[in-house]
Amino acid sequence: MKLYFRKVGEQGPSLIILHGIFGSSDNWLGIAKVLADQFQVYLVDQRNHGQSPWSDEFDYQVMSEDLLEFIQEHQLVKPIILGHSMGGKVVMQFALNHPDIAQKMIVVDIAPKFYPVHHTAILEGLNSLDLKNLASRTEANEHLKRFEEKEGVRQFLLKNLYRNDQQEFAWRINVKVITKNIDVVGHELWVKNSVNIPAYFIKGAESHYIQPEDERYIAEIFPNFELIEVPQAGHWVQADQPEAFVEVLRSIL
Secondary structure, three states: OOOOEEEEOOOOOEEEEEOOOOOOHHHHHHHHHHHOOOOEEEEEOOOOOOOOOOOOOOOHHHHHHHHHHHHHHOOOOOOEEEEEOHHHHHHHHHHHHOOOOOOEEEEEOOOOOOOOOOOHHHHHHHHHOOHHHOOOHHHHHHHHOOOOOOHHHHHHHHOOEEEOOOOOEEEOOOHHHHHHOHHHHOOOOOOOOOOOOOEEEEEEOOOOOOOOOHHHHHHHHOOOEEEEEEOOOOOOHHHHOHHHHHHHHHHHO
16 A cells, blocks of 8 residues: 655655554654754655545554554665554554564554553544534644543544545544444554564653563563553553654664
8 A cells, every 4th residue: 555654854864663552753843853954854754644535444464564664665674663552553564573673663552462442532522523514624623622631642533534525524544444443442562583683672761552471472572671660651652752862862873
């Protein structure tokens, strides 16, 4: 699948960044601009997100192959691959499937294990929004308050709302397919062999996504790994502590 992307920076090694569920390349633009002095940063919209095509196929194997196609299309040699949450699982699956392509991988606040579905309320809110009769983004925000109490999360979700050519509201995310496959997003990765790629896991200190007991499993799959914890950060490490996150990134890169 030919994915939409934004490129920031014109010199240095290639760095590919993959967003998480409900996200897009736009979420990482601020980080990319800070790194653009030393890196060519490729911000990619994954399938069913942002401005990339939609498909009924939506799992880590097909998204891993999307990443391979992107690297080959742009003739990137030994890129660094970074992914947050769902994007982090894509990066891990890619490294497991194609261990010799990336120079190193960076995984932000996710482990390769199974996670139970925990976006049910959000998806219920997105699916229940009547887009044809929606008058404004403010009205959409009011509607979503019944399903998500955090203003920041609602605004993040509403970044996916836009007006199409008919000036009607529409989603940039494929809500139908994501809803149907939301359990797949939590699936454990397919592992055939361990991979010795340099692997960096960045964890938010206040996040529960990577537990101490997960480190043994990570070490089995990616023996050449390092876990770095960012203080006062939750699951959205890059948004909660952007300066500290960039400092960690630069030390890795």
